[in-house]
Amino acid sequence: KQEVTQIPAALSVPEGENLVLNCSFTDSAIYNLQWFRQDPGKGLTSLLLIQSSQREQTSGRLNASLDKSSGRSTLYIAASQPGDSATYLCAVIHAGGTSYGKLTFGQGTILTVHP
C-alpha cells in the first residue's frame, strides 16, 4: 500500500527565506506527483504537476523535483512571503492495478511566513 510522508509537519520562517518541503513515498510505481496548496477552510489549489518521466517543474518562485527511484520529491519556495502561509500537500497519482489514477496524499506541511 502506497504511503506518502511529508516532513516537516509544520514550519515557521521569517519573510524572505528560501525553504524546502519534503515528500517521500513508498511505492515508486507512480503516474504523476502533484503539489497542492490549501488555505484554511478552502479547497486545494494545484501548484505543480510532475510527470513520472520528469525530474522537475518550475512555476514562478516554486520549483518541485522528483526522484522516482528513491521515492522523493521536494518543493522549493524562493524568497518566501507572508502570502505563502498555507498548508502544502503532496499527492502521488497511482500508475497501475486497481488504484490506477487515484491519489494518495501526505498529511501536509503547515507553513507560516511571518513579516
Place this chain on the structure above:
Amino acid sequence: DVKVTQSSRYLVKRTGEKVFLECVQDMDHENMFWYRQDPGLGLRLIYFSYDVKMKEKGDIPEGYSVSREKKERFSLILESASTNQTSMYLCASRPTGGRGYTFGSGTRLTVV
C-alpha cells in the same frame, strides 16, 4: 483554466435529512471524485466515476451514494445524514491520460 464548482460553501443539515452535494466541472473531464477531509485523518476518497453513469466505491463509501447522469455533474448523496458526516467535502476532476487533478473550493457540511 479548468473550473470545478461546488454549489455550496457551507451547509447545515439536521440528523436524518437526505443531503445532496453538487459538483460541476467545465472542461469535459472523464473522471470525477468526492473526498472528505477531517483533521488528523487527511483526505479520504468516498466515491469516484470514470464515465457517465459509472461509479466506483472509494475507501469510505458507507452512508453515501453518488449520481452521474451527465459528464459535467457529479452529485454526492447522504441518504440519512448523521453527525459523524460533519466534514469538509471536496470534489475533484481529472482528464484521462496524464494530467493532474483540479479541486473545487469545498463544502463545509455540519450535521446537527
